[in-house]
Structures are given as C-alpha cells and as structure tokens.
Amino acid sequence: MGRNTRKRRTPLATKIVAGAAALAVGGGGLVWANFYASAHEDHGGHNRTRSAGAQVATIDCPDVGQKIRDVPDRARGEVDGELATMDSQITDAYQRLATTRRAQAGDSQFVQNSILGPLKDRRKAIIDRIQLEINRAGGRADDNLDELAGCQGRPADQQQDGGGQDDGQNDDGQNGGGQNQDDNGNGVAGPVADDFIDINDVQPNSRNSRNGLAANGDGGSTGTFTTDCGVNENNLFNSDNLIAAPGVDNGAHHTHDYVGNQDNDAFSSDEDLANADTSCQNQGDKSTYYWPVLRLQDGTQEFDANDQGGGAEGNIGKILKPAQAELKFVGSQQGDVVAMPKFLRIITGDAKSFTNGDANANTSWSCSGFEDRQVTDKYPLCPEGSQVLRTTNFQSCWDGQNIDSANHRDHMAFVQEDGSCPEGFQAVPQLQVRLAYDIPTPTVENGQVQNPYAVDSFPEQLHKPITDHNDFINVMDEDLMNEVVDCINRGEDCQ
Structure with a gap:
C-alpha cells in the first residue's frame, strides 16, 4: 500500500483538548450550510418551500468489498487499501454534492456530469487495480466487478427498506x-x-x-x-x-x-x-x-x-x-x-x-x-x-x-x-x-x-x-x- 511507517495514536487524555465552547451554527470542521440551500428560496417576496424529493440527498454506491470473495492472503492488504481509497472517493464526492447546491439548482445535469460521472471513472480504475492484485497473487478476480463502478444519487425522500418501524x-x-x-x-x-x-x-x-x-x-x-x-x-x-x-x-x-x-x-x-x-x-x-x-x-x-x-x-x-x-x-x-x-x-x-x-x-x-x-x-x-x-x-x-x-x-x-x-x-x-x-x-x-x-x-x-x-x-x-x-x-x- 506504499506506507510502512508505523503511526502511534495519542489518546485523548494526553492531548490538549479544546474547551466545550459552543459552536456557531454550522461551525466545526466541514460546514454543510449549503446542503439544502436550494430547498428554501425566496421568489417574488414569497418563501416557497420546494419538495425535498427534488434534490439528491446522498450518494449511493455499490459496496465492492462485500462482493469480493477469492482474495489470496498475500493480496489482502493491498485490496483492503484500495477499498479504503474507494470510501475516501465517496466521501469526497459527497462533500462536493453537499457544497454545490446552488450549481445543482441551475443545472439539472450537474450531479451526473460533475460528480457521479467522474466518480465512476475513478472507481473503475480502482476496481481494475483490485482485479490485477488478486490475479497476480494467484486468485481469480470476478470479471463482473466493473458493473459496480457506477453510483447513483439518492433523492431526499427515498425510503430505506429497513427492518424497523x-x-x-x-x-x-x-x-x-x-x-x-x-x-x-x-x-x-x-x-x-x-x-x-x-x-x-x-x-x-x-x-x-x-x-x-x-x-x-x-x-x-x-x-x-x-x-x-x-x-x-x-x-x-x-x-x-x-x-x-x-x-x-x-x-x-x-x-x-x-x-x-x-x-x-x-x-x-x-x-x-x-x-x-x-x-x-x-x-x-x-x-x-x-x-x-x-x-x-x-x-x-x-x-x-x-x-x-x-x-x-x-x-x-x-x-x-x-x-x-x-x-x-x-x-x-x-x-x-x-x-x-x-x-x-x-x-x-x-x-x-x-x-x-x-x-x-x-x-x-x-x-x-x-x-x-x-x-x-x-x-x-x-x-x-x-x-x-x-x-x-x-x-x-x-x-x-x-x-x-x-x-x-x-x-x-x-x-x-x-x-x-x-x-x-x-x-x-x-x-x-x-x-x-x-x-x-x-x-x-x-x-x-x-x-x-x-x-x-x-x-x-x-x-x-x-x-x-x-x-x-x-x-x-x-x-x-x-x-x-x-x-x-x-x-x-x-x-
């Protein structure tokens, strides 16, 4: 994975901890203030609430890691590292989704062209590397993993088929x-x-x-x-x-x-x-x-x-x-x-x-x-x-x-x-x-x-x-x- 330097984490007890000061709204790290900026807009003096369902709330990507089976032991570390990179790609794409609401409101193809399309290309490159690493180590990579490269935008009002209430x-x-x-x-x-x-x-x-x-x-x-x-x-x-x-x-x-x-x-x-x-x-x-x-x-x-x-x-x-x-x-x-x-x-x-x-x-x-x-x-x-x-x-x-x-x-x-x-x-x-x-x-x-x-x-x-x-x-x-x-x-x- 290209990184062999051992990192030691420092427990919180030995860190200098910021006091429990209240954050300003949206403060602290990544600010999501624009996440739903287009949901409530003023038009001609009237505050019109648009349907949340018209927006893409999050990014839904097939979980490649759950589909992988035949990975030789000597390729496990490399494959796990590639899968972690995929997670980082989804995080980056989601952050872009969350901070470009104004652009999305003005262009119905913005999410597909500027976020999901490039994400698919990056995921495809990693899937190719995963297949290569598995095959090099003597395993047999699933040729159909490429089908998992594409992601979708999930609308805000889409229900999750869960087992609860x-x-x-x-x-x-x-x-x-x-x-x-x-x-x-x-x-x-x-x-x-x-x-x-x-x-x-x-x-x-x-x-x-x-x-x-x-x-x-x-x-x-x-x-x-x-x-x-x-x-x-x-x-x-x-x-x-x-x-x-x-x-x-x-x-x-x-x-x-x-x-x-x-x-x-x-x-x-x-x-x-x-x-x-x-x-x-x-x-x-x-x-x-x-x-x-x-x-x-x-x-x-x-x-x-x-x-x-x-x-x-x-x-x-x-x-x-x-x-x-x-x-x-x-x-x-x-x-x-x-x-x-x-x-x-x-x-x-x-x-x-x-x-x-x-x-x-x-x-x-x-x-x-x-x-x-x-x-x-x-x-x-x-x-x-x-x-x-x-x-x-x-x-x-x-x-x-x-x-x-x-x-x-x-x-x-x-x-x-x-x-x-x-x-x-x-x-x-x-x-x-x-x-x-x-x-x-x-x-x-x-x-x-x-x-x-x-x-x-x-x-x-x-x-x-x-x-x-x-x-x-x-x-x-x-x-x-x-x-x-x-x-x-x-x-x-x-x-």
Whole structure:
C-alpha cells in the first residue's frame, strides 16, 4: 500500500483538548450550510418551500468489498487499501454534492456530469487495480466487478427498506415514511425528525431482523461469561478501522470508542495487540471491543471538531460515553461451544446500511424499562429516567479455519432460527454487547428535531441509526478462553 511507517495514536487524555465552547451554527470542521440551500428560496417576496424529493440527498454506491470473495492472503492488504481509497472517493464526492447546491439548482445535469460521472471513472480504475492484485497473487478476480463502478444519487425522500418501524408516527404527527431532510440548524446532514420514534409507539416484539438472534436458550450450553472492560475511561478514540482498513489512516471516516485493548489503531499488528495493556479487569482479556461513538449535537466543540473522521466529515457535537458497557459471552441452544481462535475478527452490522440495504444490518435500539420494544432504523425517544440502549448480538458460528475473510464476513455466520449453525460452521461463544447511555431526550417540533443524538457515520450515510455496527478482535489468552468455554458449557455464570 506504499506506507510502512508505523503511526502511534495519542489518546485523548494526553492531548490538549479544546474547551466545550459552543459552536456557531454550522461551525466545526466541514460546514454543510449549503446542503439544502436550494430547498428554501425566496421568489417574488414569497418563501416557497420546494419538495425535498427534488434534490439528491446522498450518494449511493455499490459496496465492492462485500462482493469480493477469492482474495489470496498475500493480496489482502493491498485490496483492503484500495477499498479504503474507494470510501475516501465517496466521501469526497459527497462533500462536493453537499457544497454545490446552488450549481445543482441551475443545472439539472450537474450531479451526473460533475460528480457521479467522474466518480465512476475513478472507481473503475480502482476496481481494475483490485482485479490485477488478486490475479497476480494467484486468485481469480470476478470479471463482473466493473458493473459496480457506477453510483447513483439518492433523492431526499427515498425510503430505506429497513427492518424497523418505517410506518411509525413521529412526535410531530408526521408519518415516518419519508425522509424530511433538513440540517436542523446544526450544520450537518442528519439525523432528521424521521430518524426518531417515541419508544411508546414501537410495538412490543415487533423488530423484524434476520440477524442478531441470541444464540443461547433453555437447551445446549446455557452458561455465561461477563468481562468488565470499563467505558473507555482512558479516552481512547480514533477514526481508524483495524479490521476493515488495516494500515489506512482514517479508514472509518468516523470516530470509535475503544474498550479492552489499548493499542488500537490502523497500524497495530497482532503482536502489538498481544503485548498491549488492557482496560479489562481480567488482564488475560486483551481483546479489542469497539463501536462508533454517539454524539449529542449540542454545539460542543470536541477534540476532533476540525479533524478527518470528526467535524471535518460531519461528525460533530459532544461525544457520549456509555454509562455502562456490558460485554457478555453466551452459549448455543444446540450444544457445546468451542474456543475462538486467537485474533479472530468479527464485524457485525453494516456501517453502510443506509445505502447498502439491511442485509447485514444488526442494529437494536431501545430504552431501559422497554426492552421488549426494539427498533432497527430509528433512534428511540426515551421517557425521563430511561436510558438509551444499544444492543448487539454477534455472529457466533465460525468456519473452523479462518480468523478473517476477504470481505470480513464469510468466515462467520449467525445462528439459524432453531439456534443451530449453518452446515460447515461450529458454535463459538457469542459476544453480546449492551451499551446504556444517559441522554437528554431530543424534542421533535414542526418537523425538526432539537439537540438530537446520533451515531457517527460515513458522511454519505447521513447518521442513520441503521448504520450502527460493532467490532471485536479476540485477544484472550488461551487459559482465559478455555475458562470461558468451560463455564458456558457447564451452564455457570462467570466473570
């Protein structure tokens, strides 16, 4: 990938942090003031609100990484680097989309000719390089990858086919089906009023998701193992992604919270992880657990307000640490579990679910006291005294051979509806992450949400709740992993 210099990130605790001064509207990094400039215009003394549906709200590109299968190990680094470059291209194109609204209003072909066309050409060049790298390493590249070069503009009112409460009513009485795109006065594209739902309007036991089933039940291996790794008291944040974009600075384009392993950046090797400190009480657990931060868009200028991955890419506001982070491993409904291999990598959920669709979405939002009401594509509005909950049940079926795969998914699978693993896979302890947050409830009035909270996201994903995701690298020592397995298989609750 042309970069071998190791970069060490400095934890937030050792940085000079700007005070919590309020930002001016639209301030902090990349300003999105022109994003919807053409939606509200004065004509002859009258303020005429044009249909948001006439605009292109974001850029929708096929996810090349999800389609790649046969990548030899010695080509993985190069391919991951090329895919990260593709993500940067989409970010750049989206920023151009967001800052050229006046030109778009005057030229119906501007988006196609000036943004999407050149983006397709750049993506085609990278796809060609990916195919070449795979073939050079002895693999066989898919000749049809070229078909994924082109991107589309997604209109502001286009619905996402998610698994949540698309037909729910918002507090302002408007139907939640459309995307009423507005920047809410905070200078970034999203979240919007339609991204929120009162938890009382969510039907109990109605979450429709193919993913994220709890593996354990009344039969099989019924034990649990809980590891306490804190809530990122060491202020370890960065916008890297060690699993999906190793060796690439700002590979995530959004900021992550980290607990457990304390050497988490894009340039950390397995050896680095094994030798690192850990925030876990059990020092045998050096695993890395990470997820995109939640932010309260209240005008706070965070340490990354002007940085890539932070405010420069539309992720603004006060970072909210969870009040509690419960990390629990559970068993299988159908029998014993086997040990996870060291350095096993698992990504669950999809950071690009808004544009990719919900095939890999694994988001569960709720409120404490309302745990039977789970929603996939909305942020919950919780009553006073109730915490916002993010819950993730990871894939728990392993192919028995690989600690990773070309698309970072194929080596793992979810349990089937009966709790069994697909053919060729075996059950390993299932990681379940439950994050609880103390967040002031946003208010929704006249189609706008005030002081919203939102998950950090790739810029073009518009902070949609369905893009929530979670990552894990197993760095438990052998004795501790065996203890986890024995505890679960014996039906005991351990920590």
